Amino acid sequence: MLSALFGASTLELLSFNPPGWGATLARGLLASLQIAFGAYGLGLLIGMGGAYGKLYGGPVVRDLLEVYTTVVRAVPELVLILLLYYAGTDLINRLLDVFGYAPIDINGLVAGIGVLAFVQGAYATEVLRGAILGIPQGQIEAARAYGMPPGTMLRRITVPAMLPFAIPGMANLWLIATKDTALLAIVGFGELTQATRQAAGATKAYFTFFMAANILYLAVTLLSNVVLGRVERWSRRGMPATAGAGR
Amino acid sequence: MKKFLAAFATAAVMAASIGMAQAEQVKVGFSPEAYPPFWSQDASGKWGGWEVEIIQAICDSQQMECELTPIPWDGLIPALQTKKIDAIMNSMSITDERKQSIDFSDKYYNTPTAVIGAKDQKFDATPEGLKGKILGVQVSTIHATYAKKHFGESAAEIKEYQTQDEANQDLAAGRIDATQADSIALDAFLKSDAGQACCDLKGMVAPDLEVLGPGVGAGVRKGDTALADKINAGIKAIRDNGKYEEITKKYFDFDIYGEAGQVN
Amino acid sequence: MSEAILTTTPRQRALGWLQPHRVVLIAIAAALVLAAVFTMRWDWLPKYFDLAVQGVWRTIWLLIVTTLLGFVLAVPLGLVQVTGPWWLAAPARAFCTVIRGTPLLLQLWLLYYGLGSLFPQFPWIRESFLWPYLRQAWPYGVLALTLSYAGYEGEVMRGAFAGVPRGQLEAARAFGMRRWTILRRIWLPQAFYRALPTLTGETVLQLKATPLVATITMVDIYAVSSRVRQETFITYEPLLLLALVYLTITGILVFLFRKLEARIPARLG
Numbered sequence: 001m002l003s004a005l006f007g008a009s010t011l012e013l014l015s016f017n018p019p020g021w022g023a024t025l026a027r028g029l030l031a032s033l034q035i036a037f038g039a040y041g042l043g044l045l046i047g048m049g050g051a052y053g054k055l056y057g058g059p060v061v062r063d064l065l066e067v068y069t070t071v072v073r074a075v076p077e078l079v080l081i082l083l084l085y086y087a088g089t090d091l092i093n094r095l096l097d098v099f100g101y102a103p104i105d106i107n108g109l110v111a112g113i114g115v116l117a118f119v120q121g122a123y124a125t126e127v128l129r130g131a132i133l134g135i136p137q138g139q140i141e142a143a144r145a146y147g148m149p150p151g152t153m154l155r156r157i158t159v160p161a162m163l164p165f166a167i168p169g170m171a172n173l174w175l176i177a178t179k180d181t182a183l184l185a186i187v188g189f190g191e192l193t194q195a196t197r198q199a200a201g202a203t204k205a206y207f208t209f210f211m212a213a214n215i216l217y218l219a220v221t222l223l224s225n226v227v228l229g230r231v232e233r234w235s236r237r238g239m240p241a242t243a244g245a246g247r
Numbered sequence: 248m249k250k251f252l253a254a255f256a257t258a259a260v261m262a263a264s265i266g267m268a269q270a271e272q273v274k275v276g277f278s279p280e281a282y283p284p285f286w287s288q289d290a291s292g293k294w295g296g297w298e299v300e301i302i303q304a305i306c307d308s309q310q311m312e313c314e315l316t317p318i319p320w321d322g323l324i325p326a327l328q329t330k331k332i333d334a335i336m337n338s339m340s341i342t343d344e345r346k347q348s349i350d351f352s353d354k355y356y357n358t359p360t361a362v363i364g365a366k367d368q369k370f371d372a373t374p375e376g377l378k379g380k381i382l383g384v385q386v387s388t389i390h391a392t393y394a395k396k397h398f399g400e401s402a403a404e405i406k407e408y409q410t411q412d413e414a415n416q417d418l419a420a421g422r423i424d425a426t427q428a429d430s431i432a433l434d435a436f437l438k439s440d441a442g443q444a445c446c447d448l449k450g451m452v453a454p455d456l457e458v459l460g461p462g463v464g465a466g467v468r469k470g471d472t473a474l475a476d477k478i479n480a481g482i483k484a485i486r487d488n489g490k491y492e493e494i495t496k497k498y499f500d501f502d503i504y505g506e507a508g509q510v511n
Numbered sequence: 512m513s514e515a516i517l518t519t520t521p522r523q524r525a526l527g528w529l530q531p532h533r534v535v536l537i538a539i540a541a542a543l544v545l546a547a548v549f550t551m552r553w554d555w556l557p558k559y560f561d562l563a564v565q566g567v568w569r570t571i572w573l574l575i576v577t578t579l580l581g582f583v584l585a586v587p588l589g590l591v592q593v594t595g596p597w598w599l600a601a602p603a604r605a606f607c608t609v610i611r612g613t614p615l616l617l618q619l620w621l622l623y624y625g626l627g628s629l630f631p632q633f634p635w636i637r638e639s640f641l642w643p644y645l646r647q648a649w650p651y652g653v654l655a656l657t658l659s660y661a662g663y664e665g666e667v668m669r670g671a672f673a674g675v676p677r678g679q680l681e682a683a684r685a686f687g688m689r690r691w692t693i694l695r696r697i698w699l700p701q702a703f704y705r706a707l708p709t710l711t712g713e714t715v716l717q718l719k720a721t722p723l724v725a726t727i728t729m730v731d732i733y734a735v736s737s738r739v740r741q742e743t744f745i746t747y748e749p750l751l752l753l754a755l756v757y758l759t760i761t762g763i764l765v766f767l768f769r770k771l772e773a774r775i776p777a778r779l780g
Contacts, residue, residue, distance in 0.1 A: 018290035027292070059532050074761035075754045076719040078733065083750045086322070090329040103330055108317075175611075182614035186726070188279055188319040193617055195292070201281040201412045202288050204441050206628035210621035214613045221612030321737065325746040348744040381646075387741035406648075406728050407738070413624065417728075420627035421637055422646045444631060 010205040014212055021199040021209070028195030029216055032181040035109065035191060039116035040177045044170070046117060047124020052154075054129050065125065072122035077183055084115040085187045108189040116180055120173060127169035132158060134165035164236045171228040178220050192216060270312040273474065275302055276332035279317035280410040283435040284498045285338050297498045301355060302336050304490045305481035320410065321387050324348055327468055334474060335466035338429065340389045342460040349466045352478040357462030357505030360390060362449045363433050363442075364425035365418070372427070372450035374401040380424040381406060383414035390427045393458045398427075419445045427452065431503065462505055547751065555743050559735065566732035567756060573721050573731065574760075577653055578714055581660025586699070588661060589668025603665065610662025616723050619655040623648065623727040652724035660717050667709050671702035704775050711768040715761050732756055 016022035050069070053061045072080065089111055093103040106114075139161055143153045185193040196213040200206040277294075281287050285298040294315060306313035318326045323335050327349055341351045362372035362382075370376040378401040384391040386407040394405050406423055408414040414426045415433075419441045426433070430451065436442040465478045485491040486504070495503060588607065591599040610618070630636055636645065644650050675698055683693045722733030730738075736749040 013290075021290050024290065024292045059530065060536065063533065063536055071754070071758065074715065074719075075757045076722045076733070078722045079750060079754055079757065083747070083754065086325050086329060086746055087750075089331065093330060105331075179614040182616045185616065186319065187322065188317050190279070190292075190317065193614065194279070196617070197620070198279060198281070198288055198292075199290075200624070201410070201416075202290075204416070204439070204628065206416065207621070207625040210617055210625045214609075214617050214621060217614060217617065218609060218612040222608075321741045324744050325740070328744075328746075345744075386738070408728060409726060416624060417627060420630040422627060422648075441631065 010203070010208040013199070013203050013205055013208060021195075021203070024195050024199060025192065025209075025212065025216070028190060028192035029220075031109070031189075031195075032178070032191040032193075033220070035112045035116060035181045035184065035189075036174075036177045038109075038113035039120050039180075040174055042113060042117035043120025043124050043173070043177070046121025047128050050121060050125030051128035051132055054125060055132055069122040069125050072119055073126075077119055077180055078186060080119055081115050081183055081187060084118060085111055088114065108184075108187075112181070112184045112187075112189050112191075116177065116184075119180070120177055123173055123176070124170070127173065128162070128166055130169070131162035131166035135161040167228075167232050167235045171224075171232060174224060174228065175221055178224065179217065182217075270310050271477075273306065273311045273313045273334055274316045274332040275306075275313045276316050276318045276323050276326055276335045277337040278320035278323065278410070280320070281412050282338065282410075282432055285432065297494065297503075298336065298338060300494045300497075301485070301491070304485045304494060305355075305478060308484040308488075308490070309477045309481045311477065311481075320385070324466070327466060330468070333467070333471075334478065338432075338463050339466055340460040341462060341464040342389055342392075343457065344392070345466070348469070350469050350471065350475055351464040351466055352475050353482055354462030354464045354505070355482050356503045358503050359430045359451045360393065360427065360459060361430035361433050361451050362425050362427045363418070363437060363446050364449045365421065365445060366447050368424060370425075370449060372452045374398055376449070377402045377425060379403045381422075383408055383417055383423040383426040385409070385411040385414060385428065388428075389459050390429075393452065393455060394427050396458060397452070397455070415442070421445075425449060431499070551748050551751075552745050553748060555739055555745060555748075559739050562730075562735050562738070563732065566730060566735035567760075569729070570718075570721050570731040570733070571760065573652065573656065573724065573729075574714070574718050577656035577660055578717055580653070580657040581717075582664055584657065584661035585664035585668045588665030589670075589672050589702070590694075592665075592669040593672040607662050607665045607669075610659055611666065615655065615659050615720055616726070618659065619651070619723055619727060622655050623651040626651075648724070648728045651727060652729050656717065656720060656724070659720065660713070663716070664706070664710075664713055667706050667713065668702060671706040672698065674705050675701045707768075707772055707775060711765060711772075714764055714768070718757065718760060718764065 013020055014022050014025070016026070050065050054065045054069075057065070089106045092106065096103055135158065139157055140153070143157045148156070181191050182193040184191050185197060188194065192213055196209045200209040203209070277286065279288075279294075282296075284296055286294060286296045288294050299315070302313060302315070305311075316332050318332060320337070323332075323337060323339070324345070326332050327335055335349075339345070341354060345351070362377070364370060364380070368380075370380065374397055377398045380402055381404045382394055382398055382402045383406045384394045386409060388411075391405075391407055394402070399405060406414075406417075408417070411426075411428050411432060414423070414428070415436045417423050418426050433448070437446060437448065465475075467474045467478070482491075491504070492502070588603045591603045592607075595603070630645075636642060679697055679701065680693060683697045688696070721731055725731055725734035725737060733753065736753040739749040740746055
């Protein structure tokens with residue numbers, strides 16, 4: 001059955017040496033992971049700023065952040081990616097032009113990370129805001145009463161206390177980040193999905209290659225689940241169970 | 248102060264002229280999809296094919312350093328306009344519609360447009376022949392425009408694909424009855440295993456210069472005559488010095504330049 | 512402001528929401544919208560209006576059909592993971608993991624192009640009664656989106672079924688209710704109420720997944736906007752309008768689900 005589906009010869013197409021496309025797929029996977037890491041890290045930073053702004057910022061900051069998170073969570077990633085990929089780089093270059101700088105070339109990797117981080121940031125804002133709200137108020141009040149400066153309070157109280165609430169949601173966001181990299185294939189960025197599409201187009205072995213790429217993504221998810229599960233257990237020492245949902 | 252400014256200006260001009268003397272960097276946009284024999288990718292991910300070699304030859308002859316930049320087909324013109332790339336050389340036909348947004352160099356090849364279809368069905372590339380058939384075309388191409396104009400009434404459906412490769416794939420799968428595209432690109436598909444098994448040539452479409460245009464040229468930003476002139480000079484140079492013929496012979500047994508003397 | 516809400520009328524509450532800085536922000540937003548209306552190009556709108564309406568309709572149709580079918584699939588998927596025998600629970604679990612662990616775009620391409628590439632090897636498929644459907648793109652789009660929704664919602668339903676207190680089920684059994692009746696009258700409704708808050712989010716995510724079907728030649732609203740971009744070479748305007756369309760649909764969805772949630776008893780045992 002399997003050999004009927006794949007054909008014995010098409011499995012050879014996955015080998016690492018040409019005419020196998022294994023090395024190209026591996027490079028694509030590496031690019032996907034790079035973007036996922038970059039976007040996740042940057043998204044986390046945006047999320048921290050966003051959550052802090054939403055909770056402790058002025059009214060204008062709060063409203064603007066609300067618009068940001070609402071829009072990003074309501075509009076398909078695909079549309080945002082197209083908008084930001086074309087408009088974002090165009091806008092940056094026009095701004096540079098206004099201030100008299102030469103236009104810069106934003107390569108696909110940086111643009112991809114930036115766009116996905118913008119999307120991730122909105123979700124991270126909500127996750128972290130919820131987590132900070134989950135901290136018993138008394139802890140923060142006590143820190144304030146001690147006259148702790150905001151920076152120290154963030155480092156010593158807020159972040160450690162919110163971690164158990166934030167980690168299930170943030171773990172979920174990591175899985176979303178890895179899968180969202182696939183959408184960059186639509187703007188022609190050479191990550192795993194795009195590499196797979198090209199390999200499939202060149203060899204006509206569509207089924208084999210899409211299957212192989214799915215298995216690679218699944219492997220990344222399963223491996224992440226193991227690691228994230230450990231992190232979650234570590235952060236939740238002695239806390240009741242919580243669950244996250246979403247994609 | 249004036250002296251300083253003058254010195255500064257001279258330095259700036261010198262710096263600029265030094266920059267000019269070095270090879271000019273040109274980003275050539277192309278859609279990263281198999282489009283044999285013009286574009287194909289080997290297993291290591293390297294691009295080759297007739298058009299890749301022609302781009303290289305044109306750029307070499309004008310001392311330009313051309314960098315191939317992958318952009319999806321439907322994003323090529325926006326990418327050119329937003330300066331992500333400087334030129335499009337991707338078998339893009341010169342048409343009046345596109346000329347409203349971008350400028351073109353002279354043509355560097357011109358080949359007829361064909362329709363291929365399933366072997367077990369007998370029809371020809373006319374509105375009557377395609378009556379009730381499902382026709383696949385690549386989005387945003389002269390073929391899509393032509394098909395909608397001439398076959399829109401008679402065909403059962405005109406399906407638009409992101410890449411011609413996907414249209415060919417669906418033709419092989421039997422999801423569409425026919426596809427219209429460049430005759431040479433389709434010929435390459437018909438010669439492949441999948442193409443031989445499923446399909447044959449149904450004929451060339453009737454000419455329509457307004458839609459199909461005078462041939463394939465390099466797209467440049469509106470008003471970027473400097474680059475267009477350079478590319479034109481490059482095309483002329485490789486036509487004259489035999490390089491064009493040399494590359495073409497590797498892929499075809501005839502000259503795909505089309506009628507000589509026809510300029511944009 | 513929060514203390515004020517307790518004792519105010521809706522009119523006063525609306526005034527409270529409309530603080531001075533919000534008035535300014537709304538004015539800026541209105542100015543931006545006006546600038547967009549008057550300085551950007553919208554002359555293509557009349558020509559594509561009919562196509563856009565069809566596209567919106569297809570997007571909504573796809574959303575409704577796939578969420579309903581997906582939910583119908585998610586219930587057994589969740590249930591067998593909680594009470595089923597291992598030979599049902601394990602495949603259900605594996606299904607949810609695979610669906611949730613791979614990008615939907617790739618699942619869609621595997622179904623459409625992957626399966627399509629196998630058709631020539633099996634000529635009998637073209638003679639079968641299913642062929643008229645297999646030829647078209649929408650069955651693949653519906654299937655991929657349905658399976659995706661079932662995978663994510665199946666996981667939610669598993670948690671929801673497991674979360675219904677044992678006592679309720681035991682009480683029902685003590686009443687002599689049969690298993691099927693318990694499921695229909697006690698377990699499923701309670702699990703559904705529990706899953707309802709996540710349903711809103713999952714359905715919005717499903718809406719956001721629908722434009723992927725444009726990559727397999729389905730003409731939804733996203734595909735219409737792509738066509739406008741490709742035919743007119745106008746980049747931003749169609750995308751901005753598209754974003755507005757999705758924002759509106761999301762707004763309506765959230766509103767409808769809130770209405771639905773308000774009608775459901777808030778107390779969970």
